[in-house]
Amino acid sequence: MDSEYIDLEKEAENYVPYVPLSKRNQETLDRLSQLHGASTSHRHRDADSESDDEATSVQVGPTANVSLIDQTLELRKKETERGPQTELDKRLEEERAILEAVTRHKVLASDLELAKDIQYTEPMTTTWRPPHYIREQSSPDWDSIRQKHHILVEGTNVPPPIRHFRDMKFPQPLLDYLKTKGIERPSPIQIQGLPVALSGRDMIGIAFTGSGKTLAFSLPLIMLALEDEAKLPLIAGEGPIGMILCPSRELAKQTYEGLCAMSNVLVQGGYPELRSLLCIGGIDMREQFQTLNRGVHMVVATPGRLQDMLEKKKFNLDLCKYFCLDEADRMVDMGFEEDLRNIVSYFNHQRQTVLYSATMPKKIQEFARTALVQPVIVNVGRAGAASLDIIQEVEYVKQENRIVYLLECLQKTPPPVLIFAENKNDVDDIHEYLLLKGVEAVATHGGKTQEERDYAVKSFREGKKDVLVATDVASKGLDFTGIQHVINFDMPKEIEDYVHRIGRTGRSGKTGVATTFINMNSSEQVLLDLKHLLVEAKQRVPPVLESLYDPTEKYRNLPPDAALPAGCSYCGGLGHRITDCPKLEQHRRAQTSGMRSRMGDGGDGGY
Template identity: 65%
Template sequence: MSTTRTRDGASKRPNEASLEDDLEMGEDYVPYVPLAKRRAEKLQRFASKKSGLDFGSNNSGYGSDQNTTYNNSSSQRNKSKNNGGSQDNSNQNSGDEDDEDKAPRVGPMSGVSLIEQAVEIRKAQLNAEEQKTDAQKTLEEEAKILAAVTERKQLASVEEISKGIVYTDSIKTTWTPPRHIRELTPEQLAAARQKYHIDVEGDEIPPVIKAFRDMKFPQPVLTYLKDKGIKLPTPIQMQGLPVALSGRDMIGIAFTGSGKTLSFTLPLVMRALEEETKMPLAKGEGPIGMVVCPSRELARQTYEGFVAIADMLHKGGYAQIKVLLCMGGINMQDQASVLHGGLHIVVATPGRLQDMLAKKKFNLDICTYLCMDEADRMLDMGFEEEVRTILSYFKHQRQTILYSATMPKKIQDFARSALVKPVVVNVGRAGAANLDVIQEVEYVKQEAKIVYLLECLQKTPPPVLIFAENKNDVDDIQEYLLLKGVEAVAIHGSKTQEEREYAINAFKSYQKDVLVATDVASKGLDFAEIHHVILFDMPKEIEDYVHRIGRTGRSGKTGIATTFINMNSSEQILLDLKHLLREAKQRVPPVLDALEDPSEMYKDLGVSGGCAYCGGLGHRVAECPKLEQQQKSKNSGMMRPNERAGNEM
């Protein structure tokens, strides 16, 4: 390596030359600046123009001397070019221009700090929020509440969820409508549905059929219906029976006393009869289908209906259909003969059914039909996990049918997760009161209610049904009526099964004039010829009110419902009652009419009324008492006192 000699005689390397040596090289000398450094400085200059900051000051990331050197060198290059400098300098300048073209580009917000950007975004959001109407804000807030409480877990068996089993086609059956029904045009079917106020949702909906004979039921079934005084199907039966007979999954909604029970019992009897005719069930086989009910009384009533139809078919020369009642409070050994033979139909409450399946008393290997009566009440009462467990025992696809008089949209959306191409059949508004019931609301002080009962009992002849919220009130009312010489019986969750069955049978057979009960008697029970229902106190939820007054005014007959209200009733439930009375075109008493109605504000905003969670018309979901109560129960790990009454194993 060569060296140079200094004036004092010391030697040094070329890269150790002093500044004086650089100056001696002439003014045209341009020091070399690395390409990466030039790009970085170019980027800084570009950013400084956008932000208005001086990156050339001493506070910049690079020293001012370095920037000055680079700027001076650029000036020298330009000067050399103008003076006809060397070709090397021209090539170097050309290379710099190419480097500038290849330098990375920076976005328009590059000179603005992240904090400033966040402030601008927040301002834009606030401006957009201010431009929203009150109606839009209300709907967005309710959507957030519903999203927070919506059940995201699919209503299906664990095996189906874990294996990702999804059914896309409905179960196929051999039933088809008569030819003259199949030839009806869509316009004719739509006109028939409009005439009977039937709303349907779904794809490939089976037609409406206005006569039982056209549904191809055997003669013994038609005789049974005639003996029961049923000549023509009700609107829910006109559409619900063809849907169920076709094998389609269904959500059926209709007011109390509209004949929903026949809509799911007849199709199951026909399916069991067909399977037994093709190949009789052997020992240990079955059931073909089952019905799950939320209360023992409703399960008993449904079971008796199945037995009556099966006996009529057997008398008419058809195969014997065996039905099993599976609920708490009864001795299953009494039905040992049914269990040991082939089993066609099971009617059960969730708790006892789960216990029987766990003990392998029977299986669901060939079960293809599942109906949940009062389905929304069952899910509300805390039986969701029991239902999931029951579903896990199915081995194949099943036809699922859900029925209720009150089924809010939230429950409908949740139920759809268990259904395949469901058909929703709705006769009237979900949660609406029966129009055949005359609703009377009277303000009675708390201490005067039990005395005023005697006066209310004079409105109509017996039988009369009295509902009370608490078990103690039920016992007190029964004792008071007995002291006054009124033949009364009572049922509630704390009574034994024998006492409950005795009370129900004595009341149905007209041996007793008055039945006093909690809500265990409000769900689906059919009491013939009840002229009057008295609500000793207003329930906490408007759905319970609808079910209670629905025990009268059944099968097209007119009934009366008298409700006691006072200051102990919450204002929220009274507002719901006020709207329900208006909807049914009933008289609204002055005490309810005087209540300030906050829902009027939502009408002015153009927002449709009603709670999307419980279906109440007098409040929005943000003020829903049912949602509040369920959240409290969930947080405390406790259930409401009457939730499981009568449904234990």
């Protein structure tokens, strides 16, 4: 009996009063509302009011006491007050939906950052500061400088523009080197782009071809590597401090040679040695191992070879804090997007990311934003616009007459002349024809060996050859001094390639001529883009382009407040909208065919 009494006493001590289900649900909702920032007060109910509590539905938020029917009526009332949706509104909404769908990419971040959900909210910082007198200037003073040089900026806390290299605090040997190259003052993209990059900010730089973009991202890398080497010299196996990625071997080699030249003048001026590494296909990397063994400060590479070097652990990115993508949009369009993601996965810390190009559609800008922290966008002119220093001439030439007409076109200007063709076979045919006619010509394309490509570019650059015939491997970023004439043997499939091609002339303030052959084989959509590009640059539009039906004309007579944004938001072409973009359609077909091929490889036995 005593034991039973003790058990009952223990049960009494551990007794937990019964809580009704409705009250438990209410407490759960209260906790959830607090987690979401809602200010829901706790309600105390008696056990006698359980039936009332169960009959009362609990809602959280600003419409907690409004029924669904009333909410629907309120939405309809707002739509009625806003007025009926016009055809223009529907068009804009459709274009926004398409652009959002095609720009929805996986975040461009390393595997470690994705796995640990690491998100950088503050940009990188450096020890560089603008001169005191520039920092004391007001924002209107900075805006007037930008307006004078047609510089558009987007972003927060944008560093001030600086109009003199000396005020950017570059060493005297670099200033002397720039003078020997005929560069006395920074170009517009350098006036704003250099301060942004030197201050450690992520940025997207957009400027027309021949405007000095290479110097705008090479000088900050030189300064960053020089500072790190002065603080703590690199030893064997360490590095790089910074990295520049290029879409073609020729462009990578040109950038590498520029870095080496600036490093040499610094050494001659008494500064520490800065070692650069070139990682491109077609060269024997055993020649580069000596540089690797001493520690490398700067790497210039193409995506394929760089990815191979990282996978083989020839070097790592533990110290790398500067990552530049030159001609960034071209690399994504050339199918290097997954390679870029794989390369970024080798970073294990935050880095400064800089992107430069002459053509940067919104699609690429949205893709780039996934890798940038509080980016600054520096834009000199419209993205994808042609240089105003180029005289663009478009001529209708029948397919079978083009190669003969080349000789006549070569008489327009003295050499050197650059001829572009879409196909490798056309390049070889043109090269052979010119040699038979006694023209000093060389040719380069992706089917030639690296030695042949190097010889062609070097001999043309040194003036030993008068004509260079090439595919688009020579159209992206290559700088040939003194080119007065560019001939397009055919109209490229994308207007962006056309802009890059003709941009080999009319560089650094000089004028040039670009002649383009068109015929019935040219894409009508690209010809429309060409027509609007000529109008924008105030060039003569030939009658054959004027006669083309332009579906965008109906959107050009709208009032200013109702006008659609110019051009396609996917590729930047001015002659069509994103709903009619041939490049987007090609991209979709490629995705569909890739999906079908993967499905076909799924083990159907090959029948």
